[in-house]
Amino acid sequence: MISVNNLTKKIGDVNALNGLNFSAQNGKITGLLGPNGAGKTTCLRTVFGLLKADSGNTEIDGIDVAKDPMQAKQQLGLFPDPCGLYERLTPREYVEFFAQLSGMSATDAKTATADVLSKLQMDDIADRRCQGFSQGQHMKTALAQAIVHKPTNIILDEPTRGLDVMSTRILRDLLLLLKEQGHCVLFSSHVMQEVAALCDHVVVMAKGKVVAEGSPESLCERTGKATLEEAFIELIGSDEGIAA
């Protein structure tokens, strides 16, 4: 479970987060939806402790990230944007390295890596260096890294960006599987179809604040619109920054 309580954060002169409040439950996929510059990435970076909030706090499984970062991060899988690959390592080496950093022993990391690579159908590229990978291959490698140690909480920052249909389906199935297994999945996106198809709970944010939250259906109902896209535009009050 991830909970974000009254976060404020100023970057330069901009109020990137302005009293942000929401929580993501275990066994549910929570989507963080917002236009460009809404503060999605800033919010996620604060959750995994890379940015310090000016006020408010974030908790992972009830542990305050700012107070006990080591403990809080133990049960956290992270898919950042940009994904930060080591171009000279192969996906197998890369995923194994991060598995060990997350506390797995060398042998456990090896088996877990082999598992996750075959689950993501990456066996053909597993031992090729990441240099020159396509966008989709980048994403898959980063995704493997995020889930290899089977953390309770998984955070993904724009995971569908640049994926082809096949990879998107793999990702979708994977997220649904993680949800079934009881993980807490939190991801940010501005692709409506993705969010509508996957999320149990949608948090719509704009200008560093939560504008509305609820299931995709309830958001449509509340705004009286037929699609989530229409509902979203209604909620944030402009059609700025909606990319498909």
Next chain:
Amino acid sequence: MKLLTVLFKKEVLDAGRDKRSVMAGLYYAIGSPIIMCVLFSIMLKQFASPDELKITINNADAAPALVQYLDSKEIIHSTDDDVKAITLEISADYQDKMREGRSAQVTIIADKSDDKLRKSITELERALMRYNSEVASLRLLTRGIDPTVMQAVNVQLHDQATPESKGGMFLGIATLSIVLTLFYAAMNLAIDTSAGERERNSLALLLSHPLSSMQVVLAKSAAIAAFSMLGLAIILVVSKFAYALVPWQQLGFSVNIGFDFMLLCMVIGLPIALMSASLQVFVSFMAKSFKEAQTYVTMVLFVPMGLSMVTTYDIATEYVQWLPIAAQQHAMIEFIKGNALPWPQLFISTLVTLALFGLFSWLSSRMLKSEKVVFGL
């Protein structure tokens, strides 16, 4: 500790696959002793006296004894192409004056502002002076006077220089190139693993994991230091063979790089390698971009280079000898010369080196906690 090993292994693997950066470091380690070797050979050729000094002697027939004396000192009259632009003019009345026991005039005609000639002119002047005193002694003898009355002070010089101690400057330059390896061999790797890692966005991901920034910094420094030590080992081996080819015998000393010297260099080099690695990581993180880091690291490396130069040209005062790098290089030089190692200086400077390693690592790890540094804001 386990995390540190995992991080270290990844750093070494990642850096080792960066062939161009590794090679750039190795070029220095392999190339510099070879360049030094060529340089030393040329310098030694300049130092060594030429076999014969060829000059023009006018009116030589008038002074056969003088010409014969100069000939015995390897100063000869010649009309070859390589004759020096020095003319010795023997006056027309030379024979008459000599017969009468008076001063006969000889004139050296040469351009003293010409640096290349100056040594030869001095050589000719010395030879003429000695001839002067020889003839004068004979003249005194014929008049029944002991020639030693001309010598109020009998100057004797006992040269205590050993062959090795004579090679001081050469040793300085040789050890300078060895010490600098620890700073230059892994410079590109150091920048790549810090400023480069940030630019490729993997630093933020790394720091999002349950580990401390100190572990990240230490693993990076250790990996860079490992490559520096590899560079040091290579430069020592190449130096051993390259310096054996320099014709040291011309000056009567030699620079021998033995196995014991190599071992000493590795031992006193390790703390320097760690310090250099942590310094370069610190400076690279301080810079906002990869390019900026390259500029800053190059600039910062002038400091150790300066300390090393001070030792090389033996302008190290009492105080400088205690400073890191200067002291360690001084110890290397003393070891080759066969003198006792300056233990107190070596001990203190090694401690200071390690303290600096700690300080730079601490500063870097503190910087990695700042979001401004991690995201280059």
